[in-house]
Amino acid sequence: MNPLRILLPIILVAVGLPLGILAQECHTTESGSSQNSGNNALTVNSQDDLKSFSDGCTTLVGDILISSTYRGRFVLDGVANVTGQISMGSSNYSKRVTSFRLPDAKSIGSVVLHAVPDVQLPKVQRADRVTLTTSSSKSTADLGNLVNAGSVHIQGPWKSVDLRSLANVTSSLYLCSKAGCQIRLPDGSPTIDVDLPALESARYISVNGSLSNFSIPQLHTVGVENQTTGHKSGLGLHLYGSDSLKVNLTTLHTLYGHLNVSGEVSWLNISPVANTNAPIYIETGADSEIYSTLQEGSTIDVHGNVKLVDLPYIKNVDRINITSNYNPPCTPALHDLFDSKAKSKSDIPSFCGGPSTRKPGTTVPNWPDPYSSKHKSRLSGGAIAGIVVGCVCGVALLAGAVFWWLKKKNKIGAGAKAGDPTDSSVGDATPPYREEQPIPLVKR
Numbered sequence: 526m527n528p529l530r531i532l533l534p535i536i537l538v539a540v541g542l543p544l545g546i547l548a549q550e551c552h553t554t555e556s557g558s559s560q561n562s563g564n565n566a567l568t569v570n571s572q573d574d575l576k577s578f579s580d581g582c583t584t585l586v587g588d589i590l591i592s593s594t595y596r597g598r599f600v601l602d603g604v605a606n607v608t609g610q611i612s613m614g615s616s617n618y619s620k621r622v623t624s625f626r627l628p629d630a631k632s633i634g635s636v637v638l639h640a641v642p643d644v645q646l647p648k649v650q651r652a653d654r655v656t657l658t659t660s661s662s663k664s665t666a667d668l669g670n671l672v673n674a675g676s677v678h679i680q681g682p683w684k685s686v687d688l689r690s691l692a693n694v695t696s697s698l699y700l701c702s703k704a705g706c707q708i709r710l711p712d713g714s715p716t717i718d719v720d721l722p723a724l725e726s727a728r729y730i731s732v733n734g735s736l737s738n739f740s741i742p743q744l745h746t747v748g749v750e751n752q753t754t755g756h757k758s759g760l761g762l763h764l765y766g767s768d769s770l771k772v773n774l775t776t777l778h779t780l781y782g783h784l785n786v787s788g789e790v791s792w793l794n795i796s797p798v799a800n801t802n803a804p805i806y807i808e809t810g811a812d813s814e815i816y817s818t819l820q821e822g823s824t825i826d827v828h829g830n831v832k833l834v835d836l837p838y839i840k841n842v843d844r845i846n847i848t849s850n851y852n853p854p855c856t857p858a859l860h861d862l863f864d865s866k867a868k869s870k871s872d873i874p875s876f877c878g879g880p881s882t883r884k885p886g887t888t889v890p891n892w893p894d895p896y897s898s899k900h901k902s903r904l905s906g907g908a909i910a911g912i913v914v915g916c917v918c919g920v921a922l923l924a925g926a927v928f929w930w931l932k933k934k935n936k937i938g939a940g941a942k943a944g945d946p947t948d949s950s951v952g953d954a955t956p957p958y959r960e961e962q963p964i965p966l967v968k969r
Contacts, residue, residue: 553587612637682715694727702734735766748781758782
């Protein structure tokens, strides 16, 4: 008999039995019916209440509520999948939880935590919901492997929140420097660093408060085309804390819902998006420059300390309104757009003037293109006309000079023949030009 026939079942049993033991599903209640039930959540008062889930439990089914009297660490070792919710109460919660750790979890339903200074979810790749709130500027959170999430809400002056791998948010992403997400914060408020190097798409993004840095270099899609009632869609940025904040959305090609930017933003670049149905509202407190590749849109409202609005490709919008505390240059594209949309001179901003007051031949002021390396500057129709007129005038002056020189030469020639003693060129005439004969080719 072949010995492999005897050994193979033994090997399978020896290997499969431990795996079956390790892949154990645990429930937070005896009935096993508490998943996402909320009312049937298991309330834990200390780490001791979690010991039953540390004995080979890999999948946790059901909800856990951290009581208002909980103290110390919260750790679930070995649990790879949490299907339900682990949360604290929204108002009556413990402020003595020192840390929250799921060192082995790769997928979680929901985690809602308040005032936990150390949050460690280092292996989590997928989450339905993550809500973290703190009032301490020393708090840290590790979600470095989180790729896909339903919603992520981070509130408070966190020292660091690692979201380096976050790529897709199907619902909402909130990042606020203070709990409650107040739009305007007092001067001197703690700042946060918003750095999302992998984020590509989100239904709704809201960033509020004091920032030291803003970077979402891979974002290409915001919002959904068919918005449903009760679900926000778009991008809202209300940024303070520095008068030199730069917002570069240089990979954004799809924008739905709305775009609302306010605060101390000195530089706003929205490209390469070409068409959008999203209303755009921008109000800046800092001296700012705005650039976009938008060609067609819904409504555009720009207000504040705007020094430049550059929309070189804009062709059609339902409505546009630009009011500035400065006198920004009126670009050729804005001239054409205002002229086509204006029903009267009052509809055109003063920095662009009215069609009836613009004199024939007046060209748009020439101004440096801040994106000359990316978008080559193009001459306006007025500038081209000016070059043509200049060339014609130059040719006319040159022809006049040649005519004057020939006329003077004829007078000199006539004086020489008559022996005019006042003509200093007499006796200095060049000999007649003799054309040189070509040298014949000689065959050798």
